Amino acid sequence: MSDNKDARPQGPGSDEEIRLPVDEHVEEEVWENGKKVRAKGVYLLPNLITTGALFSGFYAIVAGMGGKFEAAAIAIFAAMILDGLDGRVARLTDTQSAFGVQYDSLSDMVSFGLAPALVVFSWGLAPLGKLGWAAAFLYAACAALRLARFNTQVDTVDKGVFIGLASPTAAAIVASMVWAGHETDVGTGLAIVAALVTAAAGLLMVSNFHYTSFKKLDFKGRVPFVMMLAIILVFSLVTIDPPRVLLVIAIIYTFSGPAMWGWKFVAERRSAHAAAAQMLDDEGDAAEGDSKPKADGEHDPESKP
Numbered sequence: 286m287s288d289n290k291d292a293r294p295q296g297p298g299s300d301e302e303i304r305l306p307v308d309e310h311v312e313e314e315v316w317e318n319g320k321k322v323r324a325k326g327v328y329l330l331p332n333l334i335t336t337g338a339l340f341s342g343f344y345a346i347v348a349g350m351g352g353k354f355e356a357a358a359i360a361i362f363a364a365m366i367l368d369g370l371d372g373r374v375a376r377l378t379d380t381q382s383a384f385g386v387q388y389d390s391l392s393d394m395v396s397f398g399l400a401p402a403l404v405v406f407s408w409g410l411a412p413l414g415k416l417g418w419a420a421a422f423l424y425a426a427c428a429a430l431r432l433a434r435f436n437t438q439v440d441t442v443d444k445g446v447f448i449g450l451a452s453p454t455a456a457a458i459v460a461s462m463v464w465a466g467h468e469t470d471v472g473t474g475l476a477i478v479a480a481l482v483t484a485a486a487g488l489l490m491v492s493n494f495h496y497t498s499f500k501k502l503d504f505k506g507r508v509p510f511v512m513m514l515a516i517i518l519v520f521s522l523v524t525i526d527p528p529r530v531l532l533v534i535a536i537i538y539t540f541s542g543p544a545m546w547g548w549k550f551v552a553e554r555r556s557a558h559a560a561a562a563q564m565l566d567d568e569g570d571a572a573e574g575d576s577k578p579k580a581d582g583e584h585d586p587e588s589k590p
Contacts, residue, residue, distance in 0.1 A: 328380035331371045335385070335392050338367035342396025345460075349404035357404045358464035358528070364396035365453045386439075390432050397456035398428030402483070408463045409471040409479040420480040424459070427487035428452050434491070447496040450489040450539060454496075457535040458486045464528035486539070494542030 341364035348357035371389060375381045402425040410417030431449055438448065462482060469475065523530045 327384050328375070328382060330378060331375035331380050331385050332388060334367050334371040334374060335389050338364045338371065338396055339392040341367060342392065342400040345396070345400040346403050349400075349407045352407070354404065354408050354463050354467035357400075358460040358467065361396065361400055361404070361456055361460040362531070364392075364400070365457065368393060368396065368453060386436070390436055393432055393452055394429060397452040398425050398432070401456045401459040402428075405459050405463055405479060405483055408467070409476045410483070412471065412473065412476050413480060417476065417480060420484045424455070424483045424487035427490045428455065431490035444500050445498055447498045449492050449494065450486065450496060450542065451498070452490060454535055454538055455486040455490050457531060458539060459483055461528050461532035461535055465532055489539060489542070492542070494546055496538070496542045 341360045345357040345360035345364070348354075348360060368389070371385075375385055402421040405424075406417060406421040410421055413420075431452055434449070435447075459482070462479065466475070471479070519534075
């Protein structure tokens with residue numbers, strides 16, 4: 286028998302703490318009162334809203350596979366509303382975290398990347414065969430690229446603009462198109478149009494067009510009275526025919542990026558032509574002044590008397 290009183294039982298977990306089957310999440314850097322600390326767990330409220338958005342996207346996929354295209358489109362719009370709420374709630378309650386940012390991005394990929402692509406494929410792209418699933422995959426891949434680019438540029442890009450069409454807006458175009466035509470028999474012509482719209486929405490997500498993000502709107506400040514009338518008018522129009530009105534709004538916003546780019550391009554070209562013309566005029570005036578004959582009594586200062 287050993288006389289070593291300090292001997293300890295050897296076994297799994299004897300020298301380390303017992304862990305749960307699911308490890309506790311530890312946030313590496315959380316700011317509290319101006320200091321960096323390590324915190325365990327995740328914030329409940331914003332991540333609960335993000336989970337609701339993720340569930341809406343998942344339900345849209347299931348509904349689309351079951352032929353319930355109207356319900357699938359509405360679920361995508363519900364995900365858009367929840368996606369807009371989670372970030373604002375996190376900022377208002379000071380519950381922002383790196384975990385929440387990554388969770389929100391993964392939820393966006395399901396709700397605004399995979400869900401619209403699979404729903405529109407089930408609705409109108411399947412008759413096109415390989416062309417149909419190629420258009421759907423292009424949209425999903427562009428959504429993934431757009432979200433990855435956004436995550437890497439979030440700290441370096443002006444928050445007042447989006448570089449490329451935001452994934453919720455691209456999803457709104459596809460979902461409202463499906464919603465508006467959920468009772469329509471999709472033929473080859475409509476299927477081709479749907480494929481072109483889906484591919485265009487995907488490509489605009491990875492473009493360099495700048496779109497207003499509306500993140501700098503001050504919801505706590507005062508606005509003109511006519512602004513409230515405009516908001517009421519928009520809600521009234523949406524209630525008349527939700528899918529088509531939402532489709533028109535999404536299309537207008539989508540074209541705002543290329544339109545602003547074209548306006549700036551034309552303005553810069555005009556400014557460049559005006560500057561070049563002014564330079565030519567200045568050079569012409571200078572040459573004309575040198576060619577004029579000198580009046581009597583005028584002498585070249587460098588010439589000798």
